[in-house]
Structures are given as structure tokens and as C-alpha cells.
Amino acid sequence: MKNRNATKPRNYPLSELQSHNPDHVLEIVLETVLQFLTSRRDRNAASLVCKSWWRTDALTRSELFISNCYAISPRRVVSRFSRILSVTIKGKPRLADFDMLPADWGAHFSQWLTAFSTAYPWLEKVHLKRMSVTDDDLSLLGDSFAAFKELVLVSCEGFGTPGLAAVATKCRLLRVLDLEESLVDINVSDYSGIVDWISCFPEGETHLESLVFDSVFSPINLEALEKLVARSPSLKRLRVNGHVKIFHLYRLMHIAPHLTDLGTGSFDVPEDTEDDELVFESPFAASKSLVCLSGFRDILPEYLPDIYPVCGNLTFLDFQYADIIDTDQIKSVVSRCHKLQTLWVRDAIFDEGLQVVAQTCKDLRELRVYHLHASDGVEAPVSEVGLEAISRGCRKLQYIMFFCQRMTNAAVVALSRNCPNLVVFRLCIIGRYMPDALTQPPMDEGVGAIVMNCKKLTRLDVSGFLTDRAFSYIGKYGKLIRTLSVNFAGDTDLGLKNVLQGCTNLQKLEIRDGPFGDGALCCGLQHFYNMRFLWMSSCKVTRQACQAIAQTLPHLVLEVINTAQDPVDDVELLYMYRSLDKPRDDAPKLVTVLH
């Protein structure tokens, strides 16, 4: 019984209720109650109670979350759920971002779109992560869904400006168009095929609330962008690409003074600007609403002071692309950001910059210190000193990602003690197998302290010189860990065994360049159905073991890649995931799908 007006609950007059049999009444009551369950985990639990609850959930669920696009077939999804309004699909595993999968690996959106276009005509939102999307897909999307409102493409590829133009033209109710880290036109060598998609938005007022295109490589029609912003009264979030220079950015800010989230594009002046023209009145001083700031792709340091007035309001600052500025300049910004909760910054901030952060940003929840390329001649721009300072100053820290060239156990232990609310700990020590920089033993004790003291930890990403001891700690204490990434670490199979048997909530396991082999892999046979996926690359797993596992566990798919010329036993990459579908047929030649 499909209801076109899917957002409203169905109203049942009392007389109608009285005339139905008790079972049917129960279902109606259940429907009314279940609509208050929005979390997918709650819904999943409810659907397992009994058949009628399963049926009711299937009829009333409006948000679909597919965490692995190959775990289930579109046909099956569509036949179970009939009134979906919002879809989230994740495709490739995370390490695909670092060129560890062949380019044509898969995760195509097309087959899903084909199924949705007929089954869910009232679909409003599509969120895709690491999927392959084509221009034709985007065009079909615009044609199929009359009420379409939100398109979010994170780390997707395969489409270009023609696809964007199709969306802009056809989706008249569009509120959100976010292209985060999606490589649009990255391979375009000349701009002759570029479509002016900004001009394709319909005339008149738009419903746009969020427009994010900072990763689109091609230039855009700046005049059309100004007009678009001028006729989008609901626009709150605007992140422009590097082709928008300061002059235009400031004009946009004047046109849209109520922005809460701004991506500043290049924050640079056009190349042939004369010196005496470099005076712009900064609209930042007048901005009361801005709380999120990012961009700064080609930042010209002279303009940095322009943003000072707004720093005191910022809760989110993404400075990771600010390439040309130095530590003092970063400090000058950060020292003004008293309310900052999220900071993404390059390691050019140096330890002294991190100390300023520790002194100023007492509310900090998330810190990411990125490493883009080698800092000029400096050996260790950030180190244990900076980490320790952060731990002392930012006690509310929940998420930390830290690229560094040296680290000590003591600093990591201090972090675990000072910031017990850590949920995510990602430490990337760039040199491989690096031990404690001061005292030389492995980084085991640091990792152990993190899992022991941070009782809410759900994501752990480790590197550096680690032995089996570290993994025994992880297995023993990391009971809430759902995501674990292991890079160039471990001693013997025992390490992996401890993890597979100890981490009862483990969903995603990524291991690269580890010594673990078949014996360790087999320790997880009881757990693999509970996991979303397992990634093992450059380990010591053999093809026979993979074949045996595939035969033993029928709902497990093992994708094996071996690029060596000779048919060697060793598997270079194993990507294993549970699936209710038959194995996929769109894998490239390099990938062997075992089942």
C-alpha cells in the first residue's frame, strides 16, 4: 500500500480501526509507533522481532543505509523497502583513496540508480561515498526524481561538469549540492569540454542551502555564480573552488552576508593584479554568522589578517591547504580562535603552533594534523612535544589524527590520560617501523595506554614499530573498537589473532604490510560475518587459504588481487566482505572474486 505523500504519517480514523481485525490493528499501531524510530540500528533491531515487525519496518522505513554496495543487490533492497526517501551508499574501501586499488575497480552507482528510478520516484536525498558516478547517472537522477533535494558526493569520481549541469537544470527543488573531495574533471587537459553548470540553475529564487564545489578543478562562470548566490536566500554553506579569487569571494560575501560556512577558494589575487589594486575591504569584520571556514588553497599571506575579526566565532577551521604561510602566521590565526571545536591543519604549524592551540582552544574536540609534502628542510615539524601540549590543553578532545615523523610512548600515554574521552585515535608515524624516538623501544605501551584509558574508543589507526604486545592490548581492552587500521606493524600471527578474538565489536579491519598469514586469518572465521570488511595487503596470506575460507563461509566474498607476473601463492591484496548477493561481475581483470 504505497502512500505518495510519504512524509506524513497515515491517519486512521477510529471507525476504520474498529472495523479491522486485531492483527491488522496491531500493525497500524506498530506503524504509528515505528515512525518515531529513526536510527537505523534501532530499526534493524525492531525488524528482527518477528515477521509483522519486519514487515512494518519495511513499509515505513524512509532512510536507507548501504555500508557496502556489494553486500546486497539493488533488486533485493527495492523489493524489501517500498517508501525510501533518502539513500546512503558506500562503495570502495577507504584505502582506495591512496591508489591501492585499480582505477576501474567498481562501485558503480548505475545499477542502483536504475533500481531506484523505478522503485522510489519520490526519492529526495542521495549520499554516495567512494562510488563511481557517471554524467549519465546524474542526468538520469535528475529525470527520475521530481522531488529531489539533496546530492552529496564524497570522494566519488567518474563525472564532470556535464553531469553537474544536468543536476542543476533538472532538480528544481535542489537544496544541497555537495561535492566533497570528489575529483571532478581531474584528467581534463584542456578546458574545451567544460560546461558552464553554474548557469544551468533555474532562473528565479532557488532553494539552495548548501553549495560545495571546492574540489572541482575546472573554472566556473564567476558572474553566474554571483547571480546564483544573489537569488539563493536560503544559502548557508558555500565552498568555492580555487578559481575564485579574493576579489570575487568578497563580492560573494557581500551578497550573502548570512553564510555560516564558507570555503574561501584560493584566497589569492589573480596573477596580473597590480600592487596598487591589492586593497579590498574585508567583509569578514561584518560577518556575525560565520562559524566554519575552509579553503585557502593558494593563500596570499598579506590577506590573512582579514579573517582575524571572525576567528573568535569559529567552531570549525580547515587550514590544511594553506600552503605558503608559516608557523607564525598560523599561530596568529589560531590564537584568536577561542571557540574552536574542530581544527584541520598542516604540520607546518610546528610544535610551537600546537602549543598555541593548546593554550587557546579549550573547547577543541577534533584535531587533524596533516602532512602534505616535506616541510622545507625541517626534520620533525610536529612531534611528541606538540602532542603532549595538546593533551594538556585540550581536555575535551574526542578525535585526533596526527601525522608526524617522531613520537614517544610517553606522549601517547599522556594523551590517553589527559583526554579519556577520545573516540578516534589515528597516529601516522611517517617513517615505517619507527620506535619510540627517545628511548627506542616499540610503541606498544603508548597504544596499550590508549585502549586501556580511552574507554569510548571506537576507531584506532596505528603505525610505528609495534610488536605482538600492542595487539594483545588492543584485543584485551578494545572492546568498543569498530574500525582498526594497522600499518607496517606486528610480529607474528598472534597479534592478529588477539585482535580478531578480542575485539568483539570489530567491523572494519585494515592491515597493510603486516607479517600476518593464513593461521591468523583463520582465527577470525567466527567473526567475519559480523564484520563489514577485512582488508589485508602485502601480508602473508596465500590463495589456498582464501579459497578455503570462501568455500567454508558461503556468504563471504573474497576479492584477491595479485599483480605479480607469475602465479604466485601469495596474495597481494585481500578484500573480504560479507554479502547476501551473488558475487559481483563487474570486477576488473586484476581482481579475482572467490566465493
Next chain:
Amino acid sequence: MNEMTRNERESSEERKLELRLAPPGVENWFNTSNNNKQRAYDYDYDYESKLSLGNFLHFPSNKAIVVKGKESSSSQTCCPKSVELQNGDNKVTAVSNTSQKRTAPGPVVGWPPIRSFRKNLATSSNSKPSPPESHTQQHNKVAGKKPIDNFGKGLFVKINMDGVPIGRKVDLNAYDSYQNLSSAVDELFRGLLKAQRDSSSCGGNKEEEKVISGLLDGSGEYTLVYEDNEGDRMLVGDVPWHMFVSTVKRLRVLKSTELSAFTLGTKQDKIPT
């Protein structure tokens, strides 16, 4: 044998992991956190009973079995097959084999985990070809500024100088030789450098602007280096001009004394004094 008894004792009680330093792979790590108190060496046997795998699974046995003295004996009694499966070519070692890997040199795919497009995006507008004119817009003038053509035809690269926080940009197409470039750099930074010196010399005698010379041959106080499209740092002046222009991404004016501290590209074999 003593080890065996101790382990038996310890494994049956709640055992806190002591933080201590020890060589890796030597001690016995029994996983006692499982509710069923499964012992490490028993897992092969356990799999046979729980999942009815039978003995057709041809896995090489767990390396850990050899590590623990007790296990090999017990596994021989409980699951003789798994010991048989220990292939000769699967060398099971109790010693860490990371020592071989620690010396592994050379770049590795995907490490460090930095998305390649991040590196590209950081220098986005400089390395792209000049786009067609049709996208150029006519802007309204603001306070007398001339209309800004966003897509200039010059080859602009950033240039930074040691000691000067503000970087500049130079249009390499405007020069046809290293000498011209050197003079341009001198003019560009002379004033800025003087301003820096004035401000740091506590208002003392204001010197005349000093000419920045010897950028290319190492004879001056500063030397000109550049970063090429492979990310290597090179001395300016070694390759033909047109080759330089096609590979240069950024320029830097370094103090000559600092030169040895930086790694230069392999093409260089002369290092100025």
C-alpha cells in the same frame, strides 16, 4: 616445563597485563578474555568442533604453535592433522621477522596515506592550462579597479625568500634568461628585505637598499633554488631556460649558508660554497 605450569596457573585467573619491556615473541600471551576461556593453542581443535570444518582445510599451521612449548605437544595429540599441515616452505619462526622489513627502502604505494589530489589541489591554479576566453566575464568596477581577467596568460610561480614572510609571484614568461630573472628577483625583494632589516634593527641607522646579487652562482648572500614538478629542489641555472620554465613549480631565495641543509635534486653535482 616450568613455564608450562606457570602458564596453566595464570591462564585460569583474571590476568592483568603487566606493562613491561621484553623481547618480542618470546613470552606466552594467552588470551583469557574470552568467556569460554579458550586457550590459544586450542583454537585449531576448537574450529574442528564448532564449524565442522573437518580436516580438509589445508592451512599452514599457526606460527604461534611453535612459539609455545606446550602447544606443539598438545596439538600433536588433539589435532595431529594440523601439525602435519605444517609445510616446509612455510617457515615458522618465533623471532620477529620485522627486522627484515625495517630496512625496506624506497617509496611504497599509499604510504604515507596522503591523497594525491591533495598535493595537486595545493597548487591548483598555477599548473592548469589557460582556459578559453569565453569564460572571462566583465566585472563591474569596484572603486576604480580595472576589470580583472581571471585567466591570465602568464606563467606565474610563487617565490618566497628566507626571512621574508610575504611571498610574491613572478611571471616567468616575462623573462627569457636566468639573468633577467635574477634581476627581477632582486628588484622584487630588495625593498622588502630592507623593510625587514629596518624593522629588526631597532630603528637604528637606515641602510641603503642592498642589491641582491650572486643569486645564480652562489657568490652572493642568497641563492635561487626552485622546486620542480617532481617535488625535487634544484639550483636555478643548470638546465636550459626553456626546460626550467616547463618544470618549475615554485621558486625560493635561500640564504647561501643554508644550502647544504637542504637536499637538492640528483641533477646537481655542484654545491656552491
